[in-house]
Amino acid sequence: MNVADALAAGTLLGDGAMGTLAQATGARAEGAVSELVLLAPELVGALHRRYLDVGAEVIQTHTYGASRLRLARHGLARQVHEINVVAARLAREALDDAGRPAFVAGSISPATSPRLAGPVEPAAVRAAIREQAAALAEGGVDVLVCETFAHADELAEAVEAVRAATDLPVIAQATFVEEDGGPVTTHGETPEDVARVVGALRPLALGSNCTLGPQGLLAVVRRLVAAVPEGIAVTALPNAGLPHVVSDRSVRFASDAAHFGRYAARYVAAGARLVGGCCGTTPAHVAAAAAELARGPVVDEPVVLPISRVASPARGSGASSLSSSGSDDAPLSPGEGPGRGAVARWLDAPRRDPLLVAEVTGPGADDLDVHVARGRAALAAGAGALWAGRERTRRPRITTAGVAAGVHEALDADVALTVTSWNTSRMALQADLLGLDALGLHTIVTETGNPPVHADRAVRDGVWEVDAVGLVGLAASLAAGVDADGLRVTPTPFRVGVRVTPGTDDLEREMHRVRLKVEAGAEFLVTRPVYELDRLRRVLAGAGVSVPVLLSLAPLSGFAEAEHLRHEVPDVVLPDDVLARMRAAGEDPAPGMDLAADLAAEALAEGLVDGIVVRRPGPPALLAEAVSRLGAVVTARTTVQARGR
Numbered sequence: 117m118n119v120a121d122a123l124a125a126g127t128l129l130g131d132g133a134m135g136t137l138a139q140a141t142g143a144r145a146e147g148a149v150s151e152l153v154l155l156a157p158e159l160v161g162a163l164h165r166r167y168l169d170v171g172a173e174v175i176q177t178h179t180y181g182a183s184r185l186r187l188a189r190h191g192l193a194r195q196v197h198e199i200n201v202v203a204a205r206l207a208r209e210a211l212d213d214a215g216r217p218a219f220v221a222g223s224i225s226p227a228t229s230p231r232l233a234g235p236v237e238p239a240a241v242r243a244a245i246r247e248q249a250a251a252l253a254e255g256g257v258d259v260l261v262c263e264t265f266a267h268a269d270e271l272a273e274a275v276e277a278v279r280a281a282t283d284l285p286v287i288a289q290a291t292f293v294e295e296d297g298g299p300v301t302t303h304g305e306t307p308e309d310v311a312r313v314v315g316a317l318r319p320l321a322l323g324s325n326c327t328l329g330p331q332g333l334l335a336v337v338r339r340l341v342a343a344v345p346e347g348i349a350v351t352a353l354p355n356a357g358l359p360h361v362v363s364d365r366s367v368r369f370a371s372d373a374a375h376f377g378r379y380a381a382r383y384v385a386a387g388a389r390l391v392g393g394c395c396g397t398t399p400a401h402v403a404a405a406a407a408e409l410a411r412g413p414v415v416d417e418p419v420v421l422p423i424s425r426v427a428s429p430a431r432g433s434g435a436s437s438l439s440s441s442g443s444d445d446a447p448l449s450p451g452e453g454p455g456r457g458a459v460a461r462w463l464d465a466p467r468r469d470p471l472l473v474a475e476v477t478g479p480g481a482d483d484l485d486v487h488v489a490r491g492r493a494a495l496a497a498g499a500g501a502l503w504a505g506r507e508r509t510r511r512p513r514i515t516t517a518g519v520a521a522g523v524h525e526a527l528d529a530d531v532a533l534t535v536t537s538w539n540t541s542r543m544a545l546q547a548d549l550l551g552l553d554a555l556g557l558h559t560i561v562t563e564t565g566n567p568p569v570h571a572d573r574a575v576r577d578g579v580w581e582v583d584a585v586g587l588v589g590l591a592a593s594l595a596a597g598v599d600a601d602g603l604r605v606t607p608t609p610f611r612v613g614v615r616v617t618p619g620t621d622d623l624e625r626e627m628h629r630v631r632l633k634v635e636a637g638a639e640f641l642v643t644r645p646v647y648e649l650d651r652l653r654r655v656l657a658g659a660g661v662s663v664p665v666l667l668s669l670a671p672l673s674g675f676a677e678a679e680h681l682r683h684e685v686p687d688v689v690l691p692d693d694v695l696a697r698m699r700a701a702g703e704d705p706a707p708g709m710d711l712a713a714d715l716a717a718e719a720l721a722e723g724l725v726d727g728i729v730v731r732r733p734g735p736p737a738l739l740a741e742a743v744s745r746l747g748a749v750v751t752a753r754t755t756v757q758a759r760g761r
Contacts (some may be wrong), residue, residue: 117217118258118285119174119219119258119285120260120285122173122217122219123320123321123349123389123390124349125389127384127389127409128173128219128234128389128391129171129172129173129365129380129391129392129402129405129409130172130173130175130176130221130351130353130389130391130392130393130402131164131168131172131174131175131176131245131389131392131393131402132167132172132392132393132394132397132398132399132401132402132488133356133395133396133397133398134160134163134176134180135149135178135180135378135397136369136395136397136398136742137163137166137399137614138152138159138163138400140179140301140398141159146436148181148182148186148189148190148192148495149178149180149181150178150180150181150182150194150199150203151185151192151632152178153178153179153191153193153199153200153202153203153206154198154199154202154227155209155358155573157202157206160178160203160206160218161206161209161210163178164206164207164210165210165214165411166347166399167402168210168211168214169214169399169667169670170399170402170406171402171403171405171406172218172392172402172406172673173217173218173219174218174219174220174221174259174390174392175207175210175211175219175220176198176207176221176222176223176261177204177206177207177220177221177222177223177226177240177255177257177313178203178206178207178220178223178250179199179203179204179252180223180225180228180263180264181225181244181521181595182196182199182200182203182223182225182248183196183224183227183244183247184196184227184243184244184248185226185227185228185236185240185241185244185596186225186227186229186756187199190398191259191609192700193538193713194249194633195603196247197247197705199251199254200251200255200313201250201254201255202515203255204220204222204251204252204254204255204256204257205255205256206255206615207220207257207431208220208255208256208257210238212490214426216494217370218305219259220257220258220259220261221257221258221261221287222249222252222253222255222257222259222260222261222284222624223261223276223339223690224245224248224252224260224261224262225245225277225482226264226265226266226270226274226451227240227241227248227274227696228241229237229247230281231528232332238387240734241277242273242276242277242280242706243272245262245274245277245278245281245290246277246280246281246728247281249277249278249281249284250282250284250293252320253281253284253490255280255751257284258284258285259286259287259320260278260284260285260286260287261284261286261287261289261698262274262275262278262287262730263287263289263291263325263326263353264289264291264325264326265288265289265291265325266290266291266301266303266556267302267303267305267311267338268290268301268303268305268310268313269313269316269579270314271288271289271290271310271314272288272314272316273759274288274743275288275314275317275319277358281327285319285320286319286320286325287319287320287321287323287351287390288307288314288317288319288321288322288326289322289323289324289351289353290310290314290323290324290496291324291325291326291327291328292324292327292328292333292336292654293328294305294332295329295702297474298330298335298338299328299335299336299629303751305341306310306339307324307336307339307343308324308343308583310340310714311340311343311345312343312346312669313423314366315343315344315345315348316345316352318345318347318348318611319348320348320349321348321351321389321390322340322344322349322350322351323337323340323349323351323352323353323388323390324336324337324351324353324354325351325352325353325354325394325749326339326353326354326355326394326395326570326760328354328355328377328751329354329355329357329370329680329683329684330354330355330356330357330380330683330684331354331360331379331503331676331679331680331684332350332379332680333354333379333383333684334379334382334383334386335690336385337350337352337383337386337580338379338386338387339623340739341388342384345599348433348504349388349389349390350387350389350390350602350666351387351388351389351390351391351445351644352380352383352388352390352391352392352501352525353390353391353392353393353394353396353465354376354393354394354397355369355391355393355394355396355397356369356372356378356393356395356396356397356398356401356684357369357370357371357372357396357683357684357685357686358370358684358685358686358688359395359396363724367688368687369395369396370607370683370684370686370688371397371398371401372394372682372683372684373398373400373403373404373631374402374404375404375679375682375683375684376393376397376401376404376405377401377404377406377407377634378406378408380404380405380408380409380719381405381408381409381413382414383408384413384414386415391409392405392504393397393405399640404643407606415547417646423718424582427553431670432554436552437579438581448672451477452511453502455555456499457530457558457742458471458529458530459471459501459530459532459611460530460558460559460591460609460611461596461655462500462664462727463611463639463640463664467752467757468664468726469570469728469743469757469758470656470720470726470750470753470754471500471501471726471727471728471758472499472501472727472728472730472743472746472747472750473497473499473500473501473503473532473619473666473668473727473729473733474491474494474497474499474501474502474503474704474730474733474739474742474743475492475502475503475504475505475727475729475730475732475733475739476490476494476502476504476519476523476531476739477503477506477516477733478490478503478660478733478734479506479520480649484518484522484523484609486503486516486520487519487522487523488490488522488523488527490733490735490736490739491523491526491529491531492527492638492736493736493737493739493740493743494736494740494743495527495529497739497740497741497743497744497747498566498743498744498747498751499730499743499747501529501530501531501532501533501559502523502527502529502530503531503532503533503731504516504517504519504520504523504531504532504534504535505533505534505536505730505731506525506534506563506565507712515563516533516534516535517533517548517551517552517555517557519533519701520532520533520552520555520557521557524555524556524557529692530559530562531557531559532561532613533552533557533561533562534548534561534562534563534566535552535560535561535562535563535567535591536562536563536587537562537563537564537565537581537582537583537584537586538564538565539737540581541581542581542582542586542600542637543600545582546585546590546594546599546600548595549594549610550608551609552610553594553608553609553610555680558608558611559610559611560591560610560611560612560613561582561612561614561635561642562587562588562591562612562613562614562615562638564583564584564586564616564677565732566586568589579626581716583614583616583711584629584633585629585632585633586614588614588636588637588638588749589636589637589666591608591610592609592610592612592636592637592638593614593637593738594608594610595610595612595637596607599665611639611640612637612638612639613638613641613643613666614634614638614640614641614642615639615641615643615644616641616642616643616644616652616659616665617643617644618643618644618646618651618652618654618655619644619646619651619688620687620691621714622695623651623654623658624658625656626655626659627655627658627659628659629657630656630659631659631660631661632660634659634663635722639664639666640665640666640726641661641664641665641666642665642666642668642729643661643665643666643667643668643725644668644687644733645668645669645670645688645689645732646667646669646687646689647672647681647690647691647694647711648686648689648691648694648715649715649718649719650723651689652667652719653724654726656724664726664727665724665725665726665727666715666725666726666727666728666729667715667719667724667725667728667729668728668729668731669712669715669728669729669730669731669746670697670712670730670731670732671705671708671709671711671712671717671735671742672705672708672712673694673703673705673708674698674701674704674708675698675699675701675702675703676703677708678690678695678698678708679695679698679699680696682695690761697711711744712742712745713745713746713748713749716728716746716750717747717752717753720750720753721748721753723735724730726751727750728746728749728750730742730743730746
């Protein structure tokens with residue numbers, strides 16, 4: 117039976133990531149990752165066998181990026197043919213050893229990369245894909261997979277180039293990102309657009325891989341199944357979850373094999389015929405998928421609501437709790453806000469009342485007016501200061517500093533902003549800080565930062581000349597009137613906070629890092645969003661520092677978001693009882709708000725924290741309602757403290 121007949125007869129289970137598995141062994145290639153097929157052929161073959169051992173029915177060659185234009189960056193252009201032929205033969209040998217029916221798919225990526233400088237002639241791109249396809253066919257693959265394409269036209273051209281080189285069937289896979297209106301390619305094309313453009317060429321299968329995690333890809337699968345021409349199978353190969361850079365600068369993915377397996381079964385229920393994994397997935401993920409598929413078909417559930425909060429309904433079952441003064445259009449003249457320097461006054465107060473801060477950055481902000489509207493609504497609802505966080509997005513439309521400066525100027529409010537050291541030199545960071553000083557922005561929260569996810573590669577390489585600790589020291593030094601070169605300058609009145617991550621896998625390291633940051637000059641801590649307090653208690657007790665703590669709370673919008681955070685987002689701990697509570701509620705946001713209010717009350721009552729940050733805002737009215745609800749908790753605690761004085 118050939119691969120076309122197998123797809124027509126039923127579902128095929130693909131393998132997972134090769135690069136993730138190779139990295140876990142400690143293997144490294146100095147240049148292109150595909151060079152491992154020449155440097156360590158035994159390892160590559162063994163990795164293929166591991167996937168076959170757990171039930172994979174389609175294994176992909178270790179040839180992502182192995183076209184002439186990409187290999188030329190590493191001085192390997194002359195070895196295009198050898199790398200691809202050897203890779204195909206290694207996969208074929210592993211399959212033959214397995215002694216059961218399975219297929220070898222030749223992996224072909226976009227021929228160019230965002231990291232390649234300058235334009236590339238279309239003819240050279242087509243020639244590179246034809247050359248790679250021919251070599252993979254010579255090596256003995258059964259099917260060719262054009263994967264991780266971020267543009268429908270580019271994917272269509274790749275399919276045509278492959279067909280010009282070989283008669284083998286072709287699978288076409290685009291990669292999508294989650295935007296406010298739903299999944300799109302990085303060029304803004306919907307799944308329906310991709311189905312129309314690429315489906316017209318009638319590849320064997322059309323689907324998606326990479327970038328999105330298991331939950332996010334389900335919506336893409338459903339839309340592709342409804343849109344592809346009849347007779348074309350749909351594929352689904354998500355990442356394990358969201359990636360981030362860990363302490364040794366390697367990439368780690370949020371990874372939950374059981375969660376991955378459940379979604380593999382849901383893809384099949386939605387109509388997919390080839391399911392597998394991409395970045396971050398391992399044999400454990402494929403084994404979990406095999407076990408779920410062996411249980412038989414599941415019923416496809418209703419469409420999961422987007423995680424984006426932009427179009428979310430108002431929380432609660434009734435009308436918004438805001439009065440007219442808290443509506444989106446409510447006026448707030450400069451004199452009506454808490455004023456500038458609110459955080460500094462809070463830090464310097466001899467008896468510190470709890471502070472309520474509201475984030476204004478978030479999805480759906482194409483222009484500054486959206487951020488200003490959120491800030492206006494939050495201030496009217498009782499926030500004492502605002503927050504401009506860093507958006508981890510491929511297509512930033514406005515910088516964090518730009519948001520903070522605009523909101524600060526429009527509302528005369530204190531706006532804290534996140535400053536990251538990722539991909540920036542020490543001197544450039546100093547220039548940025550002096551620019552913030554000129555703009556009147558003096559409340560900053562430093563973090564080392566993670567690069568944005570990119571469709572072509574899980575995480576881009578970056579520059580970390582200083583980390584969050586070094587950035588704290590730089591800001592504190594400028595505040596004391598000394599620049600990075602040790603020269604005297606006019607002091608800048610920065611008030612510096614730092615992040616604390618209670619959900620990290622390594623609590624001991626987090627305690628140590630908190631101590632280092634405070635010793636470097638940090639004056640307050642801001643947690644990442646939490647959904648339980650035990651780990652925060654442990655971190656603060658172990659760090660042994662005496663600075664104020666702001667507790668970040670992001671009220672859950674429903675079960676879809678809770679499931680996503682629990683299984684696909686690094687450094688988030690969402691307890692079983694919380695997940696069960698949200699599962700029972702479905703997409704009703706009321707329990708999420710109740711949980712946030714309960715955590716705020718408990719943390720403030722025991723003196724664990726000194727204030728609250730309302731995170732992940734949606735529309736202005738929604739943010740204002742969250743601020744109002746959590747503000748009531750803060751006010752109650754302030755009253756208790758006042759009575760005790």
